[in-house]
Amino acid sequence: MYDSAKRSLREFEPIRPGQLWTYNCGPTVYDYQHIGNLYSYLAADVVRRTFEYFGFSTKHVMNITDAGHLVDDSNADARGEDKIALSARRENVDPLVIAERYTQQFFEDRKKLNILEPHIVPKATEHIPAMIALIERLIAKGHAYVAADGVYFDTSTFPGYGTRLNPEPPDTRQAGARVEVNPNKRNTFDFALWRKAKPEDLQQWDSPWGRGNPGWHIECSAMSMKYLGETFDLHSGGEDHLFPHHECEIAQSEAATGKPFAHYWMHTHFLKLDSAKMSKSTGGFMRLSDIEAKGFDPLAFRLLSLGTSYRKGLDFTWESLEAAQNRLNKWRGVIGDAYQATGGRATAPRDEDEIRVAFAAAIADDFNTAAALAQAEAAIGHAATGDDETKRRALGLLFDMDRVLGLSIKESARKAAALPEEAKRLLAEREDARKNQDFKRSDELRDDLWKRFGIRVKDTKDGQRWERDGRKGA
RNA sequence: GGCGACGUAGCCAAGUGGCCAAGGCAGGGGUCUGCAAAACCCCGACCGUGGGUUCGAUUCCCACCGUCGCCUCCA
Structure with a gap:
């Protein structure tokens, strides 16, 4: 796998043999997640x-950031307002209500995309004491x-700050280029661990340093350590x-513990929409429900994502989604036929x-899903053209890859x-009608099955086959 | 301005110092078929431009052009 910290491919070596302990940076839930967010969770x-x-x-941990972060790190007095608070104020409800709503929506979208639930989903607001302890x-x-x-x-006490994942040293960056430099800080790049509350802050907690709220970065350190230990994979x-x-x-993690933090780092490239970044804050974003509204299956988006490398990102267009949907439909058609032909008996693949x-080999090579899909296509080919035995093996292969x-x-x-049952009866009747060359009746029945059950009947040399259209509302 | 990524057929996209550069979608032709649908078979690329290294580069190096991202909350 590619390690962002080493900027190269590295063999993965687990801390505990046979185990992967991982922390995935979760969303800030002040709004819907767009498909770019979803892409990275994919x-x-x-x-x-x-x-x-x-x-x-x-062991998979993903946080939910339900505490707003109003300021950037270079200026505690920035005019930026807490996004969750902004939403809450706009709708005049408690920030946690906002957070809860979007969190739920997020998990619904994940489910539609077959994204496995993390084992632990800690919320920032429930871990304030852990953050305070760390500070x-x-x-x-x-x-x-x-x-x-x-x-x-x-940051002056932590040599190498800002260069662990990035070749560019922070001191060459343009400090204060876009925001005022905060005079309270000792070094330009010092970042906030805790911020004193302003009266209008909707979310604030007691701390040894007065009421306030946590800095943006501290939650991930505190929560990952709590659930995965001070060093994880x-x-x-x-x-x-x-x-x-x-x-x-x-x-902040390594300074506190004196131990290495994460052994490997992985960063997903952005999804682009018509060749431009999709961002929650700059607008122009698309949700999963927009995809569904156009009649696409969420899994078509998943398939589309699998066709690209996470390190190169995905340039989303309706045309390519359409292509993915067509591909998915074809798979379903072929697999459905093979399943019917073999009575659903798949043969587990030999090692x-x-x-x-x-x-x-493909997925082991830095998760090369695009190359892996080519293998799935080979199995699809066998499922479509082989004899029953070959079909069974192809199905076994496909189920395994899935x-x-x-x-x-x-x-x-x-x-x-x-x-x-009723559909089965109609199919049987249709088969009889075809045997008797009663094509008028058989066409009627085909029509009926489509209208009443959404079942498309097709005639093959091996008899009738049917499928249900994978495309919603079609 | 600093740093980084990318540029492969109409579209999406994998990949390699040298056999015919994966796979998919779309398109064209064909097979099958009562009709329809599906499926199957066949057809497509001098790998952004210009140099360099090499026996040989799409793959390595340099320059240029183009697209995008990070440097600020964002997956």
């Missing part, structure tokens, strides 16, 4: 599924100091977190099966094969 999902495919047990630890060690408007991490998130978020996390081996791909292959095949 990438994290593939990582987890890949490890599980190879027999690893995983105290940093102060005690002299890595943090109390200033007029809050507590800051002293993999930390993942979007590329935007490279700097400053993850650099700050590394600094040395050529396709399985190539598939495993543990990583997560396209619900087995489920949709089953669903396609399962028919209501």
